[in-house]
Amino acid sequence: MTATAPANKKVGWSVINLIVILYALIPVLWIVSLSFKTADTISDGNFIPRSWTWSNYAQIFQIDLFTSALRNSIGIAIISTVIAVVIGTMAAYAIARLDFPGKKALVGVSLLIAMFPQISLVSPLFDIERAVGLFDTWPGLILPYITFALPLAIYTLSAFFREIPWELEKAAKMDGATPLQAFRSVIVPLAAPGVFTTAILVFIFCWNDFLFAVSLTSTSRSQTATVAISQFTGASQFAEPTGSIAAAAVLLTIPIIIFVLFFQRRIVAGLTSGAVKG
Amino acid sequence: MADIVLDHVYKRYPDGTLGADDVNIEIADGEFIILVGPSGCGKSTTLNMIAGLEDISDGELRIGGTRVNEKAPKDRDIAMVFQSYALYPHMTVRENMGFPLKLAKWSKADIDKKVTEAAEILDLTQHLDRKPANMSGGQRQRVAMGRAIVRSPKAFLMDEPLSNLDAKLRVQMRTMVSKLQQRLETTTVYVTHDQTEAMTLGDRIVVMKSGVVQQIGSPQHLYDQPANLFVAGFIGSPSMNFVPGTLENGGLRTSLGNLRMPDHIRRVLEAADAPREIIVGIRPEHFEDAGVVEDHLRDTGSVFSAEVDVLESMGSDKFAYFKIEGERAMSDDLAQLEADAGTADVPDGGGQLVTRLSAASTAREGQSSEVWVDTDKMQIFDPHSGANLTSRDPATANA
Ligand SMILES: Nc1ncnc2c1ncn2[C@@H]1O[C@H](COP(=O)(O)OP(=O)(O)O)[C@@H](O)[C@H]1O
Ligand SMILES: [Mg+2]
Numbered sequence: 001m002t003a004t005a006p007a008n009k010k011v012g013w014s015v016i017n018l019i020v021i022l023y024a025l026i027p028v029l030w031i032v033s034l035s036f037k038t039a040d041t042i043s044d045g046n047f048i049p050r051s052w053t054w055s056n057y058a059q060i061f062q063i064d065l066f067t068s069a070l071r072n073s074i075g076i077a078i079i080s081t082v083i084a085v086v087i088g089t090m091a092a093y094a095i096a097r098l099d100f101p102g103k104k105a106l107v108g109v110s111l112l113i114a115m116f117p118q119i120s121l122v123s124p125l126f127d128i129e130r131a132v133g134l135f136d137t138w139p140g141l142i143l144p145y146i147t148f149a150l151p152l153a154i155y156t157l158s159a160f161f162r163e164i165p166w167e168l169e170k171a172a173k174m175d176g177a178t179p180l181q182a183f184r185s186v187i188v189p190l191a192a193p194g195v196f197t198t199a200i201l202v203f204i205f206c207w208n209d210f211l212f213a214v215s216l217t218s219t220s221r222s223q224t225a226t227v228a229i230s231q232f233t234g235a236s237q238f239a240e241p242t243g244s245i246a247a248a249a250v251l252l253t254i255p256i257i258i259f260v261l262f263f264q265r266r267i268v269a270g271l272t273s274g275a276v277k278g
Numbered sequence: 279m280a281d282i283v284l285d286h287v288y289k290r291y292p293d294g295t296l297g298a299d300d301v302n303i304e305i306a307d308g309e310f311i312i313l314v315g316p317s318g319c320g321k322s323t324t325l326n327m328i329a330g331l332e333d334i335s336d337g338e339l340r341i342g343g344t345r346v347n348e349k350a351p352k353d354r355d356i357a358m359v360f361q362s363y364a365l366y367p368h369m370t371v372r373e374n375m376g377f378p379l380k381l382a383k384w385s386k387a388d389i390d391k392k393v394t395e396a397a398e399i400l401d402l403t404q405h406l407d408r409k410p411a412n413m414s415g416g417q418r419q420r421v422a423m424g425r426a427i428v429r430s431p432k433a434f435l436m437d438e439p440l441s442n443l444d445a446k447l448r449v450q451m452r453t454m455v456s457k458l459q460q461r462l463e464t465t466t467v468y469v470t471h472d473q474t475e476a477m478t479l480g481d482r483i484v485v486m487k488s489g490v491v492q493q494i495g496s497p498q499h500l501y502d503q504p505a506n507l508f509v510a511g512f513i514g515s516p517s518m519n520f521v522p523g524t525l526e527n528g529g530l531r532t533s534l535g536n537l538r539m540p541d542h543i544r545r546v547l548e549a550a551d552a553p554r555e556i557i558v559g560i561r562p563e564h565f566e567d568a569g570v571v572e573d574h575l576r577d578t579g580s581v582f583s584a585e586v587d588v589l590e591s592m593g594s595d596k597f598a599y600f601k602i603e604g605e606r607a608m609s610d611d612l613a614q615l616e617a618d619a620g621t622a623d624v625p626d627g628g629g630q631l632v633t634r635l636s637a638a639s640t641a642r643e644g645q646s647s648e649v650w651v652d653t654d655k656m657q658i659f660d661p662h663s664g665a666n667l668t669s670r671d672p673a674t675a676n677a
Contacts, residue, residue: 170331171364174435175378175425176352185377189368 028253034246042242056247060232066248068220069228074255076138076224077206080145084202085195087146088153093187095154096161097169107154114151122215129216136218144212149202156201160194161187196263203259207252225252280342280432281307282328282465287337289323289489297323299489301337308463310456312480314470315512316618320489321469325435328467330354341432352381357426361438363418365410365425371397372406375424382429396424399458416447423458433465440475452478473513477501485509487614507611507664510559510657516597516632517615520607522661523558532558533604534631535582538653543668547658550667557607559657559666562597562632567639568648579652587630589643598641600631600649611664 034042035056037049044050060066094100095107125144126135134140164187172182188195213224229248232241282305289297298320305311313321326332328339330351339347346354357378365374372393379389397403400420410418419439426434439455440448456479459466470476476483477497485492485500485508493505497513504510510518523532528544530537537558568581588599606629633649641647658667 165362165364167360167362167364168366170329171358171360171366171425172377173331173351174329174356174358176381176429178350178352181381186366190366 031246031249034242035250037243039243056243057251060244060248060251063228063232063244065220065223065231066225066228069223069225070251072138072220072222073207073225073252076141076145076222077203079138080142080149080206081199081203083142084146084149084153085199088150088157088198088202089188089191089195091150092154092157093161093183096158097166110151110154113147114155118148118211122211125212126215135216136222138222140216141212141222141224144216145206145209149205152205153198153202156198157191157194160191160197164190200260200263204256207256280465281305281309282433282467283338283340284324284328285338285340287324287327287339288335289320289327289332290335296489297332298327301489301491303484303491303494305465305467308465310459310466310468310479310481312468312470312476312483313486314473314476314483315486315492316614317471319486321471321486322437323489324486325358325437325467325469328433329356329358329435355432357429357431357434359422359426359434359436359439361441363410363422363442365418365421367410370407370409371402371413371421371424374410374421375428378425378429392428393424396428399427399461400424415443416451419443419451420454423455427458427462430462431464433467434459436466436468438470439468441470441472448475455479474515477513483513485512487611503669504559504657504666505669506666507557507559507609507659508615510659510666511612511615514561516562516634518559518561518657519631519633520612520659521558521560521602521629521631522605522607523556523658525552525554525556530558533602534584534651535580537580537651537656538578540578540654542654543656543658546668552658552667553660553662555661556667557609557612557659557661559659560651561655562634564652564655565598565631565633565635566650566652567635567641568650569640570636570638571650575652576650578654579650581648581650583646583648584631585646586641586643589641591637593637595637596635596639596641598633598635598639598647598649600633602629602631607661609659609661609664 030047033047033049036052036054037044038051038053038055041050095103121144129135129140134143168186168190169182172186173179177185208226209224210226210230213227214230217223217227225248229245229252232244232248282303284301284303287298287301291297301320301324303311313324315321323332327334328341330346330349330353334347338345341354341356366377369377375393375396376389379392384392393406394403397406400423402417402420402424405413405417405421410421413421419442422439426436436455440451443451452475455468468479470479480497482494482496483500484494487508493500493509495503500509500513504513504518507520511520521532521534523530523537525547528539530539568576571579584600584602586598587601590597590599635641635649639647657669659665660667
């Protein structure tokens with residue numbers, strides 16, 4: 001009886017896990033399946049394609065717009081992520097460690113930005129960017145991305161900073177470190193899991209954005225992949241570009257998967273254990 | 279190496295708390311000095327001001343003769359060991375210990391040599407490539423020490439470095455710290471709330487209470503000549519017994535009965551213009567079973583009889599606890615000591631008398647026993663100021 005109780009519990013959890021995983025994964029697999037189907041079987045409703053083809057993938061790379069859009073997406077997302085994480089790290093550190101006048105107001109304002117409906121900013125941003133010449137440029141997207149990613153970055157990071165024992169910093173100071181050295185060689189390495197988590201979240205936010213990208217760009221100069229996909233056309237006016245869209249969507253998830261896998265190894269829980277007696 | 283001087287140093291925290299109140303300490307080059315006192319008395323505050331981790335509100339701090347108030351910790355050339363060890367969890371033991379040298383831009387080879395040397399002293403050689411997370415408390419503690427000694431700083435500061443260790447390890451590490459300090463001959467300021475640690479380690483002890491230095495002196499001096507009730511009650515284990523007394527017609531009446539008043543005490547009390555109501559302090563070892571006291575000594579003390587409450591035989595001697603009737607000695611200092619020890623509301627009407635009797639004593643639990651007290655050794659305190667009226671130490675009788 002006592003032996004079966006935990007076993008039952010285990011089975012119960014496994015079933016729940018399975019349901020959640022299937023729920024999340026089936027649409028993804030469906031898209032993958034669509035991307036490998038030939039044009040005439042695409043709407044046959046089979047989960048496993050009856051005839052496989054790479055042509056959807058081959059096709060999208062023949063669209064110039066898509067390759068340039070992929071380049072734009074990668075460039076813009078990486079630059080935005082790096083800048084947002086660097087600024088966010090410093091801001092979060094200040095918020096977690098220092099007591100300065102206006103700290104509460106600062107935190108409040110950044111929260112406000114996060115809550116602000118982005119759609120309401122689209123037309124003013126459009127006008128502003130047109131006026132200052134940022135429309136349809138990389139900086140024209142990077143700037144709003146940083147703005148909206150920063151509150152997220154600051155929030156996640158300051159939670160991580162608060163976990164780092166303050167004594168470590170004092171110890172670094174006593175060991176002869178300048179405040180900057182202490183920050184760089186002690187605090188940042190310890191906050192690394194937080195930094196990487198934040199980087200992933202910010203990257204995904206920038207990578208997936210459609211609203212700003214579609215409103216603030218117009219040509220291949222800065223159009224991102226999400227926008228390019230929306231502008232795919234079929235072989236004829238009446239053919240739906242379902243296969244190409246599916247292939248492009250699969251391609252778009254690959255960088256995120258790589259990004260997550262790459263950084264996940266660094267997100268080691270309990271990195272700070274052993275710093276101070278627990 | 280250098281001397282450290284705290285010259286009328288104050289620390290006022292932003293919320294108004296006075297963490298250090300006119301602290302004056304002169305620490306000689308190579309000296310091992312202990313800051314001791316109950317929790318919250320300002321030990322860490324004082325240490326952090328020496329370290330440069332806390333600003334000094336007022337007064338001057340000199341290290342090696344130069345004022346360092348405005349210098350950042352890294353420019354003071356002082357190493358510190360924290361209660362929590364504060365090891366860098368992402369670095370190996372080797373990297374932890376080499377960190378100060380790396381910051382000082384030593385060459386790799388020199389760092390390696392120095393770290394290996396320190397690891398040998400601290401018996402850490404086989405752990406050099408481990409991370410702190412999977413080391414025991416004692417090992418982490420030694421790594422923290424190692425990080426402090428590698429760069430041969432002007433002084434070591436240690437804030438309760440042993441208080442996270444279990445009792446047995448603490449005793450071992452105490453010896454290690456003491457040997458290490460003797461070997462390196464580096465000025466050391468060591469903070470602890472444990473009077474045993476203070477007594478066994480230090481060349482000199484600074485007793486603090488509420489940010490104020492109560493007395494500075496060698497362990498023996500503080501034990502024999504406490505400046506006030508606070509020091510008297512804090513130093514020594516088991517602690518000094520305090521009984522209220524009344525000075526009358528040249529005699530001394532207490533709840534232990536009338537005690538003989540030695541001439542030297544009478545003279546000092548007269549000179550000090552002692553109040554009528556006083557507190558008598560007697561250390562446990564200044565009692566003896568009246569049956570085993572040699573005859574010629576009997577007259578230098580007084581004998582009273584009381585019922586033995588609890589008797590603990592330690593083999594070499596016996597601790598006898600007596601219940602004494604009547605009032606308990608009352609003073610601010612004593613109240614604070616009791617609050618610190620957590621015995622403030624132990625329910626015993628009068629008070630308890632702790633005595634250390636020789637092993638030959640015939641005292642029995644629950645039976646009345648004749649006890650002799652060496653009145654030559656008693657100390658008389660003013661209940662209001664707490665000052666020791668019998669202290670032969672004018673320099674410290676100012677608290
Ligand atoms: N940052 C601070 N702000 C306000 N008060 C403080 C601060 N740090 C310590 N104190 C107060 O100063 C007094 C001395 O503290 P501390 O030096 O840490 O004592 P100890 O180390 O002897 O236990 C305490 O009353 C404490 O509450
Ligand atoms: Mg402290």
